[in-house]
Amino acid sequence: MAVFTPLDAAEVQAFLNGFDLGPLTELQGIASGIENTNYFVTTTRGRFVLTLFERLNAEQLPFYLQLMHHLAAHAIPVPDPMADRDGRILHQLKGKPAALVTRLPGHSELQPRTTHCAQIGTCLARMHLAARGFPLQQANLRGLAWQQQTIPLVLPHLGMEQRTLLQDELAHQTALAASPAFAQLPRSAVHADLFRDNALFEDGRLSGVFDWYFAGSDTWVFDLAVALNDWCIDLPSGALDAARSKALLDAYQHVRPLQATESALLPDALRAAALRFWTSRLADFHLPRDAHLLKAHDPAHFERVLRQRVRAVNHGASLIA
Numbered sequence: 134m135a136v137f138t139p140l141d142a143a144e145v146q147a148f149l150n151g152f153d154l155g156p157l158t159e160l161q162g163i164a165s166g167i168e169n170t171n172y173f174v175t176t177t178r179g180r181f182v183l184t185l186f187e188r189l190n191a192e193q194l195p196f197y198l199q200l201m202h203h204l205a206a207h208a209i210p211v212p213d214p215m216a217d218r219d220g221r222i223l224h225q226l227k228g229k230p231a232a233l234v235t236r237l238p239g240h241s242e243l244q245p246r247t248t249h250c251a252q253i254g255t256c257l258a259r260m261h262l263a264a265r266g267f268p269l270q271q272a273n274l275r276g277l278a279w280q281q282q283t284i285p286l287v288l289p290h291l292g293m294e295q296r297t298l299l300q301d302e303l304a305h306q307t308a309l310a311a312s313p314a315f316a317q318l319p320r321s322a323v324h325a326d327l328f329r330d331n332a333l334f335e336d337g338r339l340s341g342v343f344d345w346y347f348a349g350s351d352t353w354v355f356d357l358a359v360a361l362n363d364w365c366i367d368l369p370s371g372a373l374d375a376a377r378s379k380a381l382l383d384a385y386q387h388v389r390p391l392q393a394t395e396s397a398l399l400p401d402a403l404r405a406a407a408l409r410f411w412t413s414r415l416a417d418f419h420l421p422r423d424a425h426l427l428k429a430h431d432p433a434h435f436e437r438v439l440r441q442r443v444r445a446v447n448h449g450a451s452l453i454a
Contacts, residue, residue, distance in 0.1 A: 136162040137187050138170040138227055145174060145183065148226050151217040152233070154178045168346060170229075173236065180236040182212065182343075185229045189274075189346065194230055196271040197345050198222050200264070200322050201234065207263040209256070210341040212237060237341030239333030247380035250364050252339040253332060254384030257324075257360055260342070261353045262389060264321040273325055273349030277310055280412050287412070290419040295436065302408045302439060309401055315352075317394050323356035324348055328363040354395040357385060358402035362410075362438060371434075371441035373403075404442045411435035 139162075146157045155177030163171040163182075170185040186194060198214045202222070205213040212234035214222040224231045242249045272278070284303055288296050309315055324331075326347035333341045365377040385391075391399075414432040 136164065136170050138185050138229060140172060140227070144227070145172070148224070148231070149176060152215060153218060154181070154215065174233070181215065181233050182236050183231065183233050184346070185226055185231050186346070187229070189230065191223065191230045193271065194223050194232070196269045197348055198232055199269060200267055200348055201345050203267045204260060204263055209260050209263055210237065210339065211345065212341070212343050237333050237343060239335035239340035241330045241332065242334050243329055245329055245364050245377065247376050248337065249334065250377045250381040251384040253327070253360055253364055254381035255388055256339055256342060257327065257357060258385045258388035260324065261321060261356070264323065267322050269322070270350050273351040275325070275347060275409055275413055276349065276351060277306060280409065281307070283412055283416050287415040287419050290415070298436070298439065299412070302404060302443065306405050306408060314394050314398060318352040318354055318398065319392065319395070320350060320352045322348055323351045323353065325351055325356060325359060327356065327360045352402070354391070354399055354402045355405055358399065358406040362403060362406045366438065371437040400442070400446050404439060404446070407435050407439035407442055411439055
């Protein structure tokens with residue numbers, strides 16, 4: 134989340150006049166994140182998050198908003214889009230698509246322990262099972278096709294070793310995606326960005342998973358790998374912490390056991406997840422957009438993670454003890 138499009142209280146109050154949510158009492162821009170303009174909005178009747186979409190268009194957005202509403206209806210703790218007096222959940226503000234969703238309680242656990250990782254594993258499995266009944270389909274907009282388009286744009290900014298790593302891993306993932314084993318993997322709409330700063334805890338219990346605007350139709354094992362690569366990471370080395378990884382995987386499999394093909398391809402999914410986020414951070418760093426409040430992420434982190442994942446596989450080491 135970030136602020137690319139400034140809003141003042143009068144503009145937001147005019148927007149709120151289309152809802153039955155009471156008058157605005159507080160407005161606060163959100164600096165974290167990199168894709169959309171976001172504000173905390175408090176009214177006399179509740180707390181919400183207002184998002185103006187800077188890249189996604191009105192044709193793409195029903196997938197995300199209806200997915201959140203679908204999951205909320207299945208008791209998954211996610212933000213629920215607010216309908217205006219005409220029943221619409223997709224709105225417009227300052228000429229851009231907009232959504233107003235419920236603000237979840239709690240705070241992010243930026244130094245997660247095994248108890249937090251276990252709750253994420255349980256919730257992720259429940260989300261995957263609930264998403265089986267979601268009828269809409271939309272490609273992961275940061276998936277392999279996007280990487281194939283983006284990596285050539287960032288290569289001129291990189292050194293030889295980085296270019297080689299990016300190109301070799303892209304070739305590996307491209308070949309894997311065309312394989313019969315990959316075609317067998319279960320899939321549905323997935324979060325695809327379940328980092329520790331996209332989940333909230335209150336009194337030690339998971340209270341919500343938010344920021345669904347990178348969601349897309351993809352494999353469940355990729356979604357699991359994204360979570361493992363963040364929640365269970367040893368930051369200095371990029372390796373997976375064994376205790377946290379076991380806690381997350383055991384909790385996930387207690388709800389939904391992995392298929393044999395998923396277990397076999399988990400090391401590749403961990404590499405795919407590292408490649409995806411290294412590519413996006415390289416693009417944000419070398420091909421930036423203007424924003425009034427924007428905190429860019431360090432690309433070097435996921436370069437380190439990808440190198441560790443590839444090295445572990447090449448040496449026959451178990452990625453997860």
